[in-house]
Amino acid sequence: MIKREDADPKAKGVQPFPISINPGPWDSLRIPKRPSRNNCMYTCLDVPPMALFPSSHSRTVSSPSSPFPASTQEEPAYGDYDELSNGFGALNLNASSTEPHDRRRLGRGYASSKSLDISLKSNPSSSLPRATPAKSMRHPPPPPARGVARTPTRAQTPQELTPFLNRFTNVRAPVYDDPRVSELEAKFNAFTQQIQSNMSTQDNLNTKNTELEATVSRYRSMLDEEKAKLDEQKSDMKELKSLLKATTKELDSLRKSHYDEIEDFKRKQRSEMQDLQFGNDQIRREKEEFKEKIEKLKTRTEELSEIEKKLKHDLEEERGKRLRDTQGVQEEYAAKLRNAGLDAETKQREAQLLQGELINIKSELDRERTLKNGLQAQLTESTTLALTLEAANKAMKEKIHFLESDSQAQSSAFNDLHARMQEAIEVAALANEKLRQEEMLRRKLHNQVQELKGNIRVMCRVRPTHASETEPANIAFPDADTDSKEVAVQGPGRTSALGTTSAQTYSYGFDRVFAPSSQNAEVFDEISQLVQSALDGYNVCIFCYGQTGSGKTFTMSSDDGMIPRATAQIYAEAKRLEEKGWRYKMEGSFVEVYNETYNDLLGRSEDIDKKKLEVRHDPAKKQTTLENAVTVELDGPSRVEEILSRASKNRSVAATKANMRSSRSHSVFILKLVGQNTITGERSEGTLNLVDLAGSERLEHSRAEGARLKETQNINKSLSCLGDVINALGSAKEGSHVPYRNSKLTYLLQYSLGGNSKTLMFVMVSPLQAHLQETVTSLKFATKVHNTHIGTAKKQTRA
């Protein structure tokens, strides 16, 4: 309850003023600040739940407990209230944000709809409010609640009121100690706290709401993704369904066509059966018809015989009657003779007619008999036909039965064949396995034989003399009929002191000696085993050593020489080994060592002596690579001819620059063989080197000068290095130095000479007396090589 401050207002510098309290639904405390219409100003503490304004008429405020005289105070209209609040310093408390009406009512003191605004508002720009009578009652205040006492809110006597602090006076405002205000403040504080807690709860809720919205949007995006996936899957499913549908449709159509075929076949069979049945029925019908006809004929014949009998009987009767008539009227005979004669004649004619008729009937009977016989024959024929048809029908039925049982027979035959094929495959696999094992054994044995023969072998070949060559040397072949391992050369004759001339014979033994009559085929037979070794994964080197014109090129590179024969054998052997699972890749290169430089004989002729080739070694794999050299894949025997002719052309072009190029350089044909066994996984890498060495004639003998001298020196050096390498390989212990690097030739052939390779040297001999000295030198060198033992060769294979 508001207690009237009766203290001297002037002492405190304030003037007492009436307080308007609207208990109950109003909850409003109005403090006059300025004089209104009735010179009264209010400070308004307003807590107005708008819903509680029930009616629209002005109200009379009175309080029995008020010290002020009860008065009737007309509340200003809301529109006027706004004006009022502009001028009032108003303490506004607003906890509700939902009622715009309230906001309007509270005037400019409200800051926002969701915030609590407690402020003492004072509009400095506003002038003193003039109370205006309520012109319109847009929102009149509600009537007081029943039973609630009204407290007068405004002083009726303006003269009692003293203006307090405003712009017209600086009189101090009174200090009130009103418990209702404290209570209201307490309530206000509690209410504020509650609102603040509500606000914080709301903030929390807002935050949660935001989070939830974020979660919802995330779930929505996930949902969208899932929907997209689902759509994708649906489209996939759709495609699959359409595919399934198409397949089903195809299957159905196939099934239908198959069913139709079966049905057609059945229908056909049925129609054939029906035809047969129909034929049978027809025959039966015809048979019956024939029977009927025969019956008819029989009946007719009986009728005819009866007619005949009757006629005969009639005739007899007629005759009897006539005779009786004749006897009876014999007396009348004379008178009636003419008539009787005429009658007799008539009767006779009738009889003749009857006889004629009888003959006709007889002939008809005969015809009917013939017809009957014909019909009987037809019947027999039809019966035969019926029997035939029945037999055909039976055959057809058997055929149907056979056809029905045919598929079973076929499947059993197929099973039988399959089983037999399986057996054959197993047998073939066994045979292949056996073959493979035999091949491995053969390779092993072959290698053992080669080892027994020695890894460096020397063979000698003496070329035949040409027609133009007149002075042959005395060369003999003592064991030509047996081993063919010896050659005997008779040295130059020497005259002794006694004047006798004698010549010493030098004998040389090699692995094989070929007399002048021997052919390239015979020579190749001896080396074919080594070629096979190259296929088996060994490095093989075959030299032709000898003086110029001794037949090196003829033996090595002629049309039926060792190179074409070796490659042909390799092709044939590679083909044969295919069935044992081997697949070979063959690459050929052809180089020349001239004046200690490498030249590519398969490259361009203008590059000879210009383009540098480099030799690279792979010590791990024991393989040599020629950089910048042309390598030709040998996919057929004809490629070898190409290689040889290109090499020969290049050499002949080079020969224009330096005379007799082929004699003055070493040529090396390198064939790389890489094999892979697709069954066992075994891999072999072998190299076949076929070397045509330069002429081995000695320097002093050739009397060379200038460029020729340099060539000869280089040749001699490289040949001497070759001898050194072979010597070192034969004498040195494993791992000791072998001077491969001393010449380009030995460097190139590093991995084809020595422990890991098989070497064959042909020493070529000229049959001429003039070349005897060179022949003996060559034979001595060859003997030296022959006496060298090189360690066991190792196969270049990988599992």
Ligand SMILES: Nc1ncnc2c1ncn2[C@@H]1O[C@H](COP(=O)(O)OP(=O)(O)OP(=O)(O)O)[C@@H](O)[C@H]1O
């Ligand atoms: N076994 C042989 N049968 C028939 N003719 C041969 C035989 N060996 C060599 N000739 C012929 O002898 C001649 C010289 O042979 P070839 O050119 O092969 O000797 P070369 O040692 O290679 O000489 P160069 O070192 O000069 O190349 C050629 O005409 C060749 O046809």
